[in-house]
Amino acid sequence: MDENKNSRMILIIVVVIMLIIISILGVLVYLGDKDDNTHTIELKQVYVSDHDLMIFNDYYLGIEDNRIVVVINKNGNELFLKDNGIRNDGLFVREDNSYIGYNTSNGILNIYEINNNGIESINSIDGVEEVVPLVYSYDDEEVVLGFVQYIDDDSYIYSFDDEKPVILDGITLVGDKIEDNKIITYSRKNLIVKRENKYGAVDIEGKETIAINYDDLLNDGNNILFKSNDKFGLLNSDGEVILDNRYKVVKSIIDGYLIGNSKLSFYDKDLKRIIKNRIVSNISDYSLREDNSIMSYKVGDKYVIINNYLEDLLDKEYNSHQAYVVNGKNLGSFDQIGFNNDNIIYSYKEGLITIYDNNLDKVIEITTDKRKITDIVKVQNDNYLVFYMHKNELKTIMYDKNGDKIKNDRGELVYRSKKYLVFRNKEGLIFVNYKDEVLESIKGNDIIVGNGSIIVDNNIYNVEYK
Numbered sequence: 524m525d526e527n528k529n530s531r532m533i534l535i536i537v538v539v540i541m542l543i544i545i546s547i548l549g550v551l552v553y554l555g556d557k558d559d560n561t562h563t564i565e566l567k568q569v570y571v572s573d574h575d576l577m578i579f580n581d582y583y584l585g586i587e588d589n590r591i592v593v594v595i596n597k598n599g600n601e602l603f604l605k606d607n608g609i610r611n612d613g614l615f616v617r618e619d620n621s622y623i624g625y626n627t628s629n630g631i632l633n634i635y636e637i638n639n640n641g642i643e644s645i646n647s648i649d650g651v652e653e654v655v656p657l658v659y660s661y662d663d664e665e666v667v668l669g670f671v672q673y674i675d676d677d678s679y680i681y682s683f684d685d686e687k688p689v690i691l692d693g694i695t696l697v698g699d700k701i702e703d704n705k706i707i708t709y710s711r712k713n714l715i716v717k718r719e720n721k722y723g724a725v726d727i728e729g730k731e732t733i734a735i736n737y738d739d740l741l742n743d744g745n746n747i748l749f750k751s752n753d754k755f756g757l758l759n760s761d762g763e764v765i766l767d768n769r770y771k772v773v774k775s776i777i778d779g780y781l782i783g784n785s786k787l788s789f790y791d792k793d794l795k796r797i798i799k800n801r802i803v804s805n806i807s808d809y810s811l812r813e814d815n816s817i818m819s820y821k822v823g824d825k826y827v828i829i830n831n832y833l834e835d836l837l838d839k840e841y842n843s844h845q846a847y848v849v850n851g852k853n854l855g856s857f858d859q860i861g862f863n864n865d866n867i868i869y870s871y872k873e874g875l876i877t878i879y880d881n882n883l884d885k886v887i888e889i890t891t892d893k894r895k896i897t898d899i900v901k902v903q904n905d906n907y908l909v910f911y912m913h914k915n916e917l918k919t920i921m922y923d924k925n926g927d928k929i930k931n932d933r934g935e936l937v938y939r940s941k942k943y944l945v946f947r948n949k950e951g952l953i954f955v956n957y958k959d960e961v962l963e964s965i966k967g968n969d970i971i972v973g974n975g976s977i978i979v980d981n982n983i984y985n986v987e988y989k
Contacts, residue, residue: 563989564943564954564963569599570983578973579614580622582637583983586611591624594641597976599983603641613656613704615667623683625670627653632670634683648686657698657714658705661744668727671696671706678716680729689729694718696725699742700812709742712760724762733762741811743775745792748811755809757794766794772809776819777826789828789849798854805830805841816841822868825850846870848883855883867907871896878907889926902957910936919946921959929959938972942988945972952977954986 574585574592582602585593590608595601610626614637617623622637623645632651636643654670657680672679672688678696679688695717698706708714713724713732723735724747733740739750740758747758749768756768757780766773766782774781780794781787781802789798805816816839818832826849831841848855848868857870857879868879876889876896891909897917898910905924910917919936921929933955934948943962946953951966967979977984 562942562956562962565987565989566963566965566977566984567987568982568984569597570595572981572983574981575969576971576978576981576983578971578976578978579637580616582622583976583978584611584614584637591642594637595983596639597985602639609635609642615656615658616665617683618659618666618668623667625654625656627651632681634670645683646686648681651681654681655701656705657696658707659711660707660709665707668708668711680727682727689727691716691725691729694725694735697722709744710747710760713742713747713762715740715742733758739811745775748773748775750811755811772804772806774809774815774817776817776828777821779826781817781819781828789826789854797852798849801854802828802847803830803843803845805839805843822848825868827868844872857883867899867901869899876909887924887926889922891920891922902959906959937970940974945977947972951979 577584583595584591591611592608594603611624612626614624625634632648634645654672657668657671658665659668670681676693678691681688697717698708700707718735721735722737722740724733737749741748751768754768755770755773757766759765771784779791786800787802787804790796816832818829820827828847831844845856870877878886880886895912900908902908907922909920933946937947938945944955954963971978
C-alpha cells in the first residue's frame with residue numbers, strides 16, 4: 524500500500540512539474556511573438572571621413588583618384604591611412620576568406636592583402652602589363668584563384684605567392700563566362716580553355732583535364748555540358764560521357780536539366796527523367812554561351828520553367844508563352860509573359876498580373892500599367908509588393924489582396940533583407956518592416972547601403988536590428 528501511495532505521489536509531482544514547464548514555455552513563446560512585433564532599428568554612427576567611402580566586406584575603404592587612402596574596420600577604427608595611398612584595380616576574396624587587391628603599374632603586378640593590420644604586400648611580379656582576375660563562382664559565392672595575362676595566343680596564370688606563371692602555350696583560358704572584366708569559372712577542377720576552334724579544360728596548374736577536341740564546353744557546377752557535331756550532351760567532372768550528344772538542347776536548370784529537341788524533358792541532377800517531352804522549346808539555335816528563352820525557378824518544393832524568358836530584352840518574338848510547374852511527377856502550365864521568383868507563382872500578360880496558389884488556382888488578378896515587372900513578393904496582410912523597372916531604376920508599387928493599389932510614398936527600394944526593406948527618397952533613407960511600418964529614417968544625399976551598414980555623406984553607420 525505504501526509503495527502504491529508513493530508511486531502515485533511521484534506521478535502527481537511529475538505531472539505538476541510538466542505543467543509548470545509547459546506554462547513557462549507558453550509565456551516565453553508569447554513574449555517571443557510579442558517581441559517579433561516590436562523590433563526596431565538603431566543607426567549607430569562609427570566614423571566620419573573626408574574621403575569618398577565604399578563598403579568591402581568587413582571593411583570600409585576611403586578612395587581618392589582610384590587609390591585606397593584609408594581602411595576602416597566595422598568598429599570605426601582606422602587600420603591604414605596614407606595620403607597618396609595604394610592604387611586599386613580590383614578587390615576580391617580568396618579561398619581562405621582573406622581579402623586582396625591588385626594593380627598593374629610600370630610592368631609590375633602588385634598583389635596586396637587587406638586585413639586588421641591595414642594593407643600588406645603579398646607579391647610583386649615583374650614583366651606583367653595587364654591581367655584579368657580568374658574567379659571561381661559557387662553557391663552564390665565568388666573567390667579569386669589568380670590572375671591571367673594574355674600574350675598573343677598564350678595564357679599566363681599567376682598565383683598569389685609565386686612569381687613564375689603557369690604558361691598555356693597556344694591556348695586561351697576562356698572560363699565559363701567573362702563578365703565585369705573577370706574570367707568566371709563554375710569549376711575549380713576544370714578551367715575551360717580554347718585552342719583554335721576547339722574546347723577542353725585544364726586545372727590551375729595547367730595540366731589538361733579534358734582533351735581539347737569539343738566544339739564547346741560549359742561547367743554547370745556539377746557536370747559539364749558539351750557540344751560536338753552540332754549536338755549536345757553531358758560529361759561528368761572526370762570528363763567521362765554520361766549523356767551522349769544526341770540532342771539539340773541540353774540546358775542546366777535548378778536541380779536538373781532540360782533535354783530534348785522541339786519538346787524538352789525534365790531530368791533531375793542524377794539524370795533520372797521526371798517529365799517526358801512535354802515542355803515546348805522556343806529555342807531555334809541553341810548555344811551554351813548565349814542567353815536563350817528558358818529560365819527556371821524554385822518555389823517551395825515546385826519547379827517553375829519559363830519558355831519565353833527575356834523576350835523583350837532579347838528583341839525576340841516567341842510562338843509559345845508558357846510557364847510550366849513541375850510538382851513531383853506532375854506538370855501544370857499556364858499562359859505567361861514575364862518572370863517568376865522563389866516567393867510566389869505569378870504571370871504577367873498585357874497589363875494583367877495573375878497570382879496563383881500552389882495548386883495553380885488563381886488567387887488574385889491585378890491590373891497594372893507597369894510593363895517591365897521583375898519580381899513580386901507577398902508581404903504582410905496578403906499585400907503584394909511589385910518590383911518593376913522604370914528608366915533603368917528599380918521601383919516598387921504595393922497592391923492589397925483585392926488588387927487595389929496602396930499608396931506608397933516610400934521612394935525607390937535600394938535594399939531588401941528577410942527582416943526589413945530600405946527605401947530611398949529625395950530626403951534620404953527609410954527603413955520599413957514587412958508590415959509597412961517605418962522603423963527608422965535618415966537624411967542625406969550621397970548614400971551607399973550594405974548588409975548591416977550604410978554610408979551617408981561619408982558618415983558610416985552600423986544598422987542594428989533589435
